[in-house]
Amino acid sequence: MFPGLPPARRRLRAVRHQLRRRRRLIAATLTAVAALAAVRTWAPPPPETVEVLVAARELPSGTRLGADDLAVRAYPAGLAPAGAASAAAGRVLAAPIGRGEVVTDVRLVGPGLARAQPGQTIVPVRLPDAGVAALLRAGDQVDLLATDPGTGEATLVAGDVTVLATPRGLPDGPVGGSGGALVVVGASAEEAVRIAGAALTQFLSVSWQR
Template sequence: MFQGLPPAQRRLRALRHQLRRRRRWIAAALVAVATVSALRAVAPSPPDTVDVLVAARDLPSGTLLDRSDVLAQRFPADLAPSVTSPSPVGRVLAAPLARGEVLTEARVVGPGLAEAQAGQTVLPVRLPDAGMATLLRPGDEVDLMATDPGSGATRVVAREVTVLAAPAEVPEGPASGTGGALVVVGTSAVDAVEITSAALSQFLTVSWNR
């Protein structure tokens, strides 16, 4: 086909012939490369992530947290809770946490409880009977009653008080002085005054429907 031509021209024409035969394949490859480059250019960048503490296992309310109870997981920054608990070690859970659930300030005993109960006053209440306190669970709505130790008369101090935190384990039985057990509740400002006054001179008990 290229006989009679100088060797250099024969090689050049042979190369051009091969390129013409393969130009469709070359064109298709170039289109594919251009398509991939365009997709990469318009694809969104990976979202920013942050470390969020979650429960390493199911944790009951009243748990005194240590490092083995929580672990860090990466969350998209725009989906992560805004009020997480940065230093949980040594803090007490106010409500149970399921494995993998985010640990927020509203789930531990502290100022975050007030933020979780908008419009309510967060109040620690000491029940003389510590065993009674262990029967309560966060989320229970209870009536607080006061009994006069002299006359034995009992009255309802506050109704439908929300339990925010209760101890998991305390010695059972009545206690005197600073004994008993603390329960954290959410109530109205008016009822908080009544409960505090009653707790100074009377025995507090609770009743509820679960």
């Protein structure tokens, strides 16, 4: 390639020739590397996420949640629902929930459910028939009726109150001297006063639709 030159100089010139030919390719490669580094430097960091509990499948109201009913999902911190429950196993659903929906405090029986509706008061209601109480589920919307034991006349005491908790393991039918069964409902302050007054002199019962 370079006749008349010593072998060492010919090799040096060949190397220089190859370098000149590849200079553009090397320069283009270095430019691309620099551009990629700049993009990575200026790109925004990945969004911060938080772990939340979601329903692993569709669950009806009144379900006592087990570990297999729940799954953990990563949510962008700014999109995670307020009041997402940090622990829900062993608690009872107050309303149905669909697969993948975030489990929040207002979905669970407890103080959070009452706080979800401003002005709601938690009221224990004793029903004389434990069998009726056993038919109720947390999350049901019911009407509370008071029946006068003397005349048998029934009047509406409170409408569309939310059942928050129901008794477990009760026998069917009236329980007489054992005192019936307690259910817990959420009602307005005015309704709570009427319920308490009616419970002193009348028999309370419920009606509802599902």
